[in-house]
Amino acid sequence: MQTLGGPAAGPGALRPAANPPHSPQRAAGSARPVNAMARINGWLLHPAVKPAVFVLALLPFASLLWGAVADTLGPNPAEALIRGTGDWTLRFLCLTLTVTPLRTVSGWHALARLRRMLGLFAFFYGCCHFLAFAWLDMGLDIGAILRDIAKRPFILVGTLALLLMAPLAATSFNRAVKALGAARWQALHRAVYAIVLLGLLHFFWMRAGKNDFAEVGVYAVVIALLLGWRLRRAWQRATARPRPSGK
Numbered sequence: 001m002q003t004l005g006g007p008a009a010g011p012g013a014l015r016p017a018a019n020p021p022h023s024p025q026r027a028a029g030s031a032r033p034v035n036a037m038a039r040i041n042g043w044l045l046h047p048a049v050k051p052a053v054f055v056l057a058l059l060p061f062a063s064l065l066w067g068a069v070a071d072t073l074g075p076n077p078a079e080a081l082i083r084g085t086g087d088w089t090l091r092f093l094c095l096t097l098t099v100t101p102l103r104t105v106s107g108w109h110a111l112a113r114l115r116r117m118l119g120l121f122a123f124f125y126g127c128c129h130f131l132a133f134a135w136l137d138m139g140l141d142i143g144a145i146l147r148d149i150a151k152r153p154f155i156l157v158g159t160l161a162l163l164l165m166a167p168l169a170a171t172s173f174n175r176a177v178k179a180l181g182a183a184r185w186q187a188l189h190r191a192v193y194a195i196v197l198l199g200l201l202h203f204f205w206m207r208a209g210k211n212d213f214a215e216v217g218v219y220a221v222v223i224a225l226l227l228g229w230r231l232r233r234a235w236q237r238a239t240a241r242p243r244p245s246g247k
């Protein structure tokens with residue numbers, strides 16, 4: 001299960017796999033990868049990892065802010081800020097969706113503790129993106145913002161994606177999981193799949209006007225792989241489930 005900004009681990013995220021890669025079964029086959037995996041999990045559990053990822057995730061923001069202050073963002077700083085924050089929103093969404101496949105394939109289960117932070121950074125950059133647009137493009141004129149959202153379909157799609165992110169960010173804390181119950185919480189957080197697809201459509205629509213699809217194509221492939229991996233796993237689980245015996 002993937003979340004936008006779910007609890008560090010999400011319900012069951014640190015639950016050991018049925019046959020974890022570091023299990024004795026695997027260990028019997030090959031001791032070295034098991035040791036390497038345990039070592040990497042050990043590093044990931046180091047108390048410095050979360051603050052380090054936090055600082056790294058803030059670097060794009062700091063770089064854009066510095067560019068604006070030092071006037072090094074090129075001839076159109078407003079456009080550079082809107083586009084830069086839009087790019088990082090999509091990148092953090094992709095990074096958040098990478099955690100589950102990566103930890104499943106690699107056995108680096110401690111990665112799960114970074115997922116909530118990555119999801120919340122996607123929301124943070126999404127809010128900066130919206131603010132940059134509302135302020136630098138629209139002069140914080142609410143009427144003009146609403147008219148633009150209604151007039152330009154790609155802006156409407158982006159707005160929908162951002163609105164869908166809000167409840168996920170708001171329920172990303174452990175107390176929200178308890179309050180909602182794991183099943184309802186997981187169902188709500190499945191919205192992240194719709195959000196990333198809306199984000200991609202928003203980007204595609206914007207670039208379609210310029211007939212420039214190269215970058216969008218790269219994101220489309222990455223997102224197809226991330227969602228395809230989940231579909232395959234869901235299919236495998238459904239077909240592996242024992243059928244109820246007929247009468």
Ligand code: HEM
Pocket residue numbers: 079082083084086087089090126129130133137149155157158159160161162165195199200202203206
């Ligand atoms: C999850 C939400 C969103 C994502 C992932 C997203 C992502 C993006 C991306 C990747 C770009 C293109 C950047 C580039 O060209 O390098 C972009 C551009 C843009 N987005 Fe968003 N966006 C989101 C929400 C929004 C919202 C809520 C608005 C405004 C209400 C908005 C307005 C814009 C505008 C005005 C541009 C630039 C268009 C241009 O320069 O022609 N986006 N966005």
